[in-house]
Amino acid sequence: MIELSLTELAAWAIGITMVVVVFFEWISRWSAGNAERRSVRKRVNCRLCLLVVEDEGRGRIFHCPHCGAENERGRNRSLG
Template sequence: MINLTLEQFSLYAVILSCAVIFLGGTIRRLRHRQLRRSRRRKFIRCRICGLAYTDYSAARDPECPHCGRLNDRGRTRRLG
């Protein structure tokens, strides 16, 4: 049999509930970050004509529907 006082039991209950809340918040933040990242990969702005469009294909360099230029998906590190 486990001997616990009321104070010990309430302390364990508070610690456990805080741990569950912390883990839930962490998981929620990770899922939200992943969702934002996937949305950012679908949103593309053409570097030539400036048209903003969404592309759901798996192509690495989708073609702009307005001017036909190939654009990089996501953030680019090019200077020009």
Template sequence: MIELSLTELAAGAIGIAMVIVIFFEWVSRWSNRNAERRSLRKRVSCRLCLLVVEDEGRGRIFHCPHCGGENERGRNKSLG
């Protein structure tokens, strides 16, 4: 039989509770980080009016809902 004093039992309970809290904190941060990455992938900026919107479309051309301008998704490396 295992003999524990009250202080050992309390220290063990506090230690286990701290491990559980740290684990759930890590899972929460990981989940929020992934949600932010998914949101950033959907974010599109209009090059004419500088409106930033989240768009679910998969096409290469994005039509701005504010000014109606056509914009390419991703980085445009051409000048002008």
């Protein structure tokens, strides 16, 4: 049988608890980061009124619900 003193038992209990807390904190941060990356992929910026909207659509053209302007999805570097 394994003999443990009360101080060793307390140290093991605190150590295991700390490991579990750190593990769940890591899982929480990883999950929040994934949610943020998914949200950023859905965001569309209107180039006329600067409204930022999360849109689930798959088309290349996005119609702004505020001003009605047509915008292209993705990064558009044109100056006109």
